[in-house]
Amino acid sequence: MFADRYIESVIKTKSHLCVGLDPDLKKYPTYILKQAEEEYGRTPEGAASAILRFNKVIIDLIYDKVPAIKPQLAYYEKYDSFGLDAFWKTVEYAQSKGMIVIADAKRGDIGDTSNAYAETFFKTLDKESWESKLSVDAVTVNPYLGSDGLNPFIKLGAEKNKGTIILVKTSNLSSGEIQDNVIEGKNQTVSELVCDYINNNIKQVGKYGYSDIAAVIGATYPEELKKFRTILSKSLFLVPGLGYQGGSIEDIKYAFDENGLGAILTSSRAINYAYKDINSSEEEVKIAILNKVIEDNNAINTMLEKENKIIW
């Protein structure tokens, strides 16, 4: 199961941190861009080459210090097929280093099309198919189309031991515009309706009590985190918003269960671009990223120690 694989990776690395890989070339180190530009010019191919190279730098620094990476598809698709190639090569590289990979894709469509998306990220491995063997460990999905847009991910996920991470309460400022509305006659918000779907579809939990149907709950709404931790007792929470988006270490303590499990804490830009200056040397860039990851791990683990919630 995805949930077990994730938690075992947490215990092995003694970390709850999932590093988002959101390539933004405007913030990239000059030494990386310069080489890509010399080789390919300012082209999508050049961008993809810089992205893959920098992702490998980051993965080499963090693979034994955090359980997972979370590449965000938008930043790869921006460079067309070259970008998507860099995405899949990043997935392959991270998995070869033993990391869990969560594709932040937020896909969702009508049934047949959601099925094609599920196959994109999980793959059928059907001998008759034309697909590659590249797959991620989990993918984020959007519930706006209702159950027939979600079911294909959960169904294929159950077959392939992959995680489906459903948007419940997102980290952004305007997340409440749709998600926080209370439904007439139901005494439930839209987000809570999505929780019902999740709970009703959990058929199996792993050895730590968690299912492969997880939820996205933003770190920027600590009160919500507390509420949803109670409602969704069998779901891992992917918690974006730490760092750059303003969520604090104190805020995210509610994402954990009584054993110190259940939270996939993501931080992207604050780690990817931890160096002060894009003209920093290769060595300075690496030290800044590494220090930021160690600092975040320490801050999270210190908070959990205070709460008596260290699992390892």
Add this chain to the structure above:
Amino acid sequence: MFADRYIESVIKTKSHLCVGLDPDLKKYPTYILKQAEEEYGRTPEGAASAILRFNKVIIDLIYDKVPAIKPQLAYYEKYDSFGLDAFWKTVEYAQSKGMIVIADAKRGDIGDTSNAYAETFFKTLDKESWESKLSVDAVTVNPYLGSDGLNPFIKLGAEKNKGTIILVKTSNLSSGEIQDNVIEGKNQTVSELVCDYINNNIKQVGKYGYSDIAAVIGATYPEELKKFRTILSKSLFLVPGLGYQGGSIEDIKYAFDENGLGAILTSSRAINYAYKDINSSEEEVKIAILNKVIEDNNAINTMLEKENKIIW
């Protein structure tokens, strides 16, 4: 503007039909698959080669008979970067033939990431950027994350004359699970809330009275079509569900305004796989697709004639 370009293409082709291109290799003609397999084997590269070839066959048949195509990203991404390359080459080929291209991507994310998706589909054409010049004419987006997930598409769309097509009421069976709920204290459904966002963000309409912010409203819910046509008087409707999904020609008449404009009627599989047998000859395949497009155009236009709503 996208809206004007689309309507001019409707008038030029005397058609309201937008042909979805949803490659499903299991339904592909044998003669297409055989050649791809001989050249590349059953690989993602082979799949992409078959997809691009068959898409070109379809585009060559329809480019002067319908205004637009709507490739659905899931079916391309399934074959990783090769598939995405086939997607963009399809976009380029259709545009070279004068067609409008709508990317059915249903993207939506937090602000910065939605901005990267907007740039993926619309491109900045910034001289300093590493991106290609490939762009679509419009893209479908998902409103679950609220306004800061939608604004980047609308903002870049306004700059680049591109359309943003927001999911309001989707065509699938379970669409009502989230979308039809009435919000407490607002006397509005979730879908209607999305309509408010659309209306509040329309700053410009083109010469036919339509803005570049459009809405997805499924053909499978005719009563909803009628209601939303009144609420969203300045928005084109992308209406999926004709044909394979069960929407009838009669059902979709409510998508049109009093002048016979306003509806982008999509049909995908019923056209793509109009031939009876995958072993049909090249000629039989082409005739079946062509006949289905002509038949659909005639059915739509006959319905509009009865209503006195022919614009050309």
